[in-house]
Amino acid sequence: MPNAPHHSPSRPAPAALSLSDVDFSYAGAQTVFQGLKLAVSPGEFVVLLGPSGCGKSTLLNLLSGFMAPDRGAVRVNAHEVYPEMPELGYVFQAPQLFPWLNVLDNVRFGLKMVAALPAGEQVAKAMHYLRLVGLDDAAHKWPHQLSGGMRQRVSLARALAPEPSLLLADEPFAALDVMSRRHMNEELLRLWSELGQTVVFVTHDIDEAVFLADRVVVLGRAPQGIDSELHIDLPRPRRVLQTSRLPRFLEYRDHLLDRIDHVTRIPA
Ligand SMILES: Nc1ncnc2c1ncn2[C@@H]1O[C@H](COP(=O)(O)OP(=O)(O)OP(=O)(O)O)[C@@H](O)[C@H]1O
Ligand SMILES: [Mg+2]
Structure with missing residues (x-):
């Protein structure tokens, strides 16, 4: 469930994001996105999963306004990302x-x-x-x-x-040991429930994705874009040990393992 109800009136409202019919290629290179569509609600915690090279970091760069789409629009709070950037926090890969x-x-x-x-x-x-x-x-x-x-x-x-209204985080915990990662996952959720920002978070770790997300978006190999989405309906506040033992957590995890297996399989 989006986080907006906890939002304090003294802070800027959490950002709403949308990508509509976005095409993007790096100069002289393979197309990364073709007709990509994605909307993120204010205060929502979205996690991106997908094989290496599918375009997760590129998608964050488009959302931040660091890169412009070749076609289509990237909007934050209904404005094109240039020049109306909301307060942005970006943890680079x-x-x-x-x-x-x-x-x-x-x-x-x-x-x-x-x-x-x-x-x-x-x-x-x-x-x-x-x-x-x-x-x-x-x-x-x-x-x-x-x-x-x-x-x-x-x-x-x-x-x-x-205390940005939009947090983009590109595998921020990839270099942490298991215990620190769990601790940081819990701290991040605690902060998110206090600050109420919109989050787009990239990971390769399926357990981390299910633990954090309101919604997991699975990307297929470029230029496929979005393969599937999964809404994570687990109670909050979440604690790693308790939440990861819930039967529904295991179902979500299995489902995502199948999707990741599907999108990473090399076509014959
Ligand atoms: N600066 C660049 N110039 C040319 N091609 C690039 C550039 N950056 C990325 N690419 C290509 O764009 C595609 C998407 O890259 P991107 O970094 O978004 O993938 P990713 O999903 O973040 O991968 P990873 O999980 O390995 O971080 C890849 O094919 C990559 O080789
Ligand atoms: Mg990346």
Whole structure:
């Protein structure tokens, strides 16, 4: 169920997204999307699953406005993404931290971009989000001193700190160990239920997809686009251990395993 009812009136309303009849190819390369259609409701948590190279990162780049479609429209709150961007948090597939800023200043950077907050409040907010990803102890480290999973968590804290109305996250937990990943999944849902943002989240992990999502969208090999969608009707709040033992969780997981098997099979 979309998250809108919990939304606080002091924050910008969660974004509504739509892609209509979108074609996209990289210059001189194979078509990635042809006639792609997708709508995401305000406050909805959508997870994208699909084989490597099917276009998940490309889809996030189109939604962020970093790339423009060749044809069709990408709209956020009924506006074309240029020039009307909502407040956007983007966790890239490869964490893009600024090597010349320490961890705290990397997270503060996101805050400086969107809000005229006094320096003390920026630090307090950045520290709050670093605590949330378990990295308050690393605030004064430099990016090169961090592990891959730590860099991903800093990158998530940086995207979340401005409390965006739209969060795009590209495999943000791929480098984490199982226990940290579970913890981050639960924290992300807790935050999402507090902040009420719209989320589009990419993963290769089917359990993570079912645990997080209101809806899982399975993409087939390019340029097939969307293969199928699955609404995840599991109670919230969710806890990894309890939720993943529910019979319906296992049914959703089996269904998605079949779909992923189907879309990754090399055609004869
Ligand atoms: N900058 C680029 N120039 C040319 N082709 C690209 C570029 N980026 C991606 N592609 C191609 O576009 C297609 C979709 O790539 P994309 O990165 O969106 O896939 P993905 O689903 O995110 O894959 P993965 O799961 O491996 O991250 C692939 O065929 C890829 O080779
Ligand atoms: Mg990708």
